[in-house]
Amino acid sequence: MIPALTPELILYATAIGLTTIGLAGVVLSVHLFRMVLSLVIAEAGVNLMLVLAGYRWDAVAPILTSLGEQPAMVDPVPQAMVLTAIVIGVGVQALAVSILIRIRQRYATLDRWEVAERMDADIAATAGTPRDVSQEAPLGERPLPPIPAKRVDPSGSES
Amino acid sequence: MTTIELWIALTLALMMLSAAVMVLLVKNHIAAVAAASVVSLGLALLFVLMRAPDVAMTEAAVGVGLSSLILALALRRLGLWEVDGKTVKPNPLSLNREKRDG
Amino acid sequence: MGNLTGLLFAGGLGFMLLAIAGGLDFGAPPMLIGSAIQAQAPAETGATNIVTSVVLGYRAIDTLGELSILFAAAASAGLVLGRRHTSAGTQTEGGFILRTGGGILFPLMMTIGFYIIFHGHLTPGGGFQGGVILAAAFFLPLLARPGAKLHHSTLSLIEGFAGASFILVGLLALAEGKAFLQPLLIQDTLGQLFSAGTLPLLYLAVGLKVGAELASLLSRLAQTEASQ
Numbered sequence: 001m002i003p004a005l006t007p008e009l010i011l012y013a014t015a016i017g018l019t020t021i022g023l024a025g026v027v028l029s030v031h032l033f034r035m036v037l038s039l040v041i042a043e044a045g046v047n048l049m050l051v052l053a054g055y056r057w058d059a060v061a062p063i064l065t066s067l068g069e070q071p072a073m074v075d076p077v078p079q080a081m082v083l084t085a086i087v088i089g090v091g092v093q094a095l096a097v098s099i100l101i102r103i104r105q106r107y108a109t110l111d112r113w114e115v116a117e118r119m120d121a122d123i124a125a126t127a128g129t130p131r132d133v134s135q136e137a138p139l140g141e142r143p144l145p146p147i148p149a150k151r152v153d154p155s156g157s158e159s
Numbered sequence: 160m161t162t163i164e165l166w167i168a169l170t171l172a173l174m175m176l177s178a179a180v181m182v183l184l185v186k187n188h189i190a191a192v193a194a195a196s197v198v199s200l201g202l203a204l205l206f207v208l209m210r211a212p213d214v215a216m217t218e219a220a221v222g223v224g225l226s227s228l229i230l231a232l233a234l235r236r237l238g239l240w241e242v243d244g245k246t247v248k249p250n251p252l253s254l255n256r257e258k259r260d261g
Numbered sequence: 262m263g264n265l266t267g268l269l270f271a272g273g274l275g276f277m278l279l280a281i282a283g284g285l286d287f288g289a290p291p292m293l294i295g296s297a298i299q300a301q302a303p304a305e306t307g308a309t310n311i312v313t314s315v316v317l318g319y320r321a322i323d324t325l326g327e328l329s330i331l332f333a334a335a336a337s338a339g340l341v342l343g344r345r346h347t348s349a350g351t352q353t354e355g356g357f358i359l360r361t362g363g364g365i366l367f368p369l370m371m372t373i374g375f376y377i378i379f380h381g382h383l384t385p386g387g388g389f390q391g392g393v394i395l396a397a398a399f400f401l402p403l404l405a406r407p408g409a410k411l412h413h414s415t416l417s418l419i420e421g422f423a424g425a426s427f428i429l430v431g432l433l434a435l436a437e438g439k440a441f442l443q444p445l446l447i448q449d450t451l452g453q454l455f456s457a458g459t460l461p462l463l464y465l466a467v468g469l470k471v472g473a474e475l476a477s478l479l480s481r482l483a484q485t486e487a488s489q
Contacts, residue, residue: 008287014172024271057288061210062311075295080315084327091334097233098338212385220393
């Protein structure tokens with residue numbers, strides 16, 4: 001057994017690892033649903049970190065068991081914060097997922113770059129301005145959307 | 160923390176980290192949702208070890224149960240519910256570019 | 262290029278968190294508020310579960326804010342998904358085990374949900390956990406019989422009533438000359454079911470609100486049109 005293997009190391013490594021993996025997934029993933037899943041993982045890591053901040057050696061759970069002398073208890077304030085954060089997290093997930101459903105209905109794809117491309121074209125068509133294509137990445141092999149200025153139908157990008 | 164708790168925490172930590180990596184790497188979307196709920200389950204058990212039973216109950220009810228349910232329902236609606244590589248309900252608007260990401 | 266930037270970002274973030282965590286003193290929280298709350302909570306709120314006394318007593322306005330965030334998220338999810346519902350038939354009927362088990366499990370889940378809500382001030386549990394179980398209980402028949410419909414108007418009535426009663430209890434404390442949402446009616450029966458004054462009422466409101474919100478959210482998600 002490695003001598004440095006303390007609970008401190010294990011738990012903090014888990015919390016930091018989950019947060020980092022989750023945020024890396026948010027940045028790197030191409031599929032939008034994968035992005036939501038990565039968000040779930042990052043949230044789990046942050047919750048673990050918050051509960052860890054209130055942990056105390058040799059303490060009991062913050063529930064009174066007798067009326068006499070109280071043993072040392074774990075800090076209850078971070079736990080109350082995490083309690084609400086978990087429920088908020090599921091609300092955010094549901095919102096993200098319903099936005100994904102609408103994106104899929106409108107653009108028929110969940111690829112991140114393709115959705116960005118079509119959304120960009122859609123916005124340009126609605127605003128009646130020429131699309132800004134002067135980004136450093138060329139459009140490349142992606143199929144060019146129709147010229148936006150000519151399009152009047154706002155829902156024209158449905159395939 | 161006793162030694163047995165240390166070993167339990169180590170096992171759970173390894174399980175959660177590998178499941179988190181699997182969420183990003185695995186191809187099938189149902190498997191990815193399952194791996195995400197494995198992360199939540201390990202987190203609930205870790206909360207018990209951290210003397211936070213309230214939070215553990217919430218995580219077990221919300222993170223493992225409800226969140227997986229929401230994600231699975233969304234998989235159905237998004238047409239990504241595929242078993243053995245093919246979508247169960249054939250959809251005319253199937254993804255034109257199913258990318259494996261990581 | 263983009264991948265490299267993302268990996269760099271993730272690595273830098275991990276390093277930053279590591280640096281922060283290295284400075285923390287594990288196992289000995291520097292916060293003093295925790296021990297102060299622990300010493301005073303039984304006398305001030307009458308709850309044996311200290312986390313409940315923090316959630317509904319010392320940080321009750323926080324909980325009110327959390328409820329409004331959840332309401333905003335559920336309302337905007339409903340707005341994004343729209344009101345269109347599928348007729349029955351797009352979803353496959355549940356099997357025999359799911360239908361029978363749903364019928365048997367429904368009263369049990371209701372019972373355990375309310376049990377967890379009502380004992381929130383004594384044991385681990387409370388409005389959030391019990392509310393989620395209530396939502397699952399209402400969603401189960403929907404899963405077994407796709408044609409069944411939840412009454413959205415009833416659900417929103419329950420939700421609005423619960424939210425209003427949460428604020429009403431807070432205003433009651435204000436009328437008594439105390440602070441907003443300060444616990445009232447502290448009896449001298451620590452550890453009994455009827456103790457802790459208004460905290461169980463607040464948790465009941467939280468549980469009903471969370472349950473109704475999540476049940477309507479789930480049924481919306483289950484019944485929206487599959488992408489054309």
